[in-house]
Amino acid sequence: MTTDAPEILTQMKAGARAMWSAGDFPAIAQRYLWPVGERLVRRVGIGAGEQVVDVACGTGNAAIRAAEAGGVVRGIDITPRLLEEGRHLAEKAGVTVEWIEGDAEDLPVPDESADVVLSTFGVMFAPRHRVAAVELARVLRPGGRLGICSWTPEGLQGEFFRILGAYMPPAPSFAQPPLLWGNEQHVRELFAGTGVQLEFEREMATEEPRFHSGIEALEFNSTTFGPLMAVRAELERRGEWPAVRDRLAALYETGSEAEYLVALGRKT
């Protein structure tokens, strides 16, 4: 899908960068996402010296684990602040990752140069899904492997997106909802004709350490997670935050396990 409004696309990307820079995303990633990168790298299997690209890598959830497994890793993300934090984490872990500012829809990576392409809850946030999927397939060499984790519409994060979505202005027509990446049929359609054969698994992410209550989880998330902080500020301005706060607290009270889809691919 293309857009005839490149300035809107540019604005969206600048907005995304600001949103992911706000708050303390490294703390969110550590608490909610960190086991997933390790699991994905183990599942895909990375051999010493393999060329790995982690798309929308954030602070290096998959990238650092891939480097620990022996990969030669490039971590690409649109938000420089997170790359900076990733650099510190990689240093602490004693591994080398090349951190590159870049867009999942226009990867700064040559054709067919990667043995493995990974993305944990990352590529799902690029607005044009087909453009991003074609990019992932382009940089994979024939025989290369793909591993993508995305929240499912059926899981806790799906409900989180729906609660907030009801209060947000509609996205431009070319921008598809991130949760579609959590649907097997949609992901198959995205990679149709790219040579990537897919299979799927569903897994659960659990925060660590656990919160004691929904209110505690809400308090942490709404003062730490940039995208939610931005929504909260807007809803407070409109006087609508209390209703949303209560719904989110009730959601977090129901449990802490969030389902995600693992899309595993191989390029023929």
Ligand SMILES: C[S@@+](CC[C@H](N)C(=O)[O-])C[C@H]1O[C@@H](n2cnc3c(N)ncnc32)[C@H](O)[C@@H]1O
């Ligand atoms: C939920 S975070 C996940 C980060 C990391 N993969 C992890 O598992 O912790 C989403 C990431 O997508 C990045 N992102 C959003 N839109 C992007 C785009 N168009 N291109 C590259 N990165 C993007 C954000 O900067 C952020 O780092």
